Amino acid sequence: MGTERKVESRNVIVKISDGSIIAGQVNLKGADEHADRISDLLVKGQGGFLVVYNASDMKVSGEEVSVVILNKAHILWVIPDDGRRS
Numbered sequence: 001m002g003t004e005r006k007v008e009s010r011n012v013i014v015k016i017s018d019g020s021i022i023a024g025q026v027n028l029k030g031a032d033e034h035a036d037r038i039s040d041l042l043v044k045g046q047g048g049f050l051v052v053y054n055a056s057d058m059k060v061s062g063e064e065v066s067v068v069i070l071n072k073a074h075i076l077w078v079i080p081d082d083g084r085r086s
Contacts, residue, residue: 012024012038012081014079015075016074017074025054026038027053053066
């Protein structure tokens with residue numbers, strides 16, 4: 001049997017350098033990394049990429065996609081999205 005991976009999802013909104021805004025989820029407990037906060041993935045994370053899954057309204061060449069792998073060098077900001085809005 002395969003090894004089960006733990007998933008601890010956090011909702012995020014990400015803006016990248018081309019002006020795109022991506023809403024989706026990140027996993028704090030990935031295969032190679034275990035973060036306590038979203039900022040840990042960005043600052044302390046080993047890889048140069050951030051995986052956003054369950055992305056909403058994302059289209060690439062007219063096709064709907066749900067997983068986006070972002071180069072951290074192109075991320076302008078990330079907002080944790082806990083669903084609370086004023």
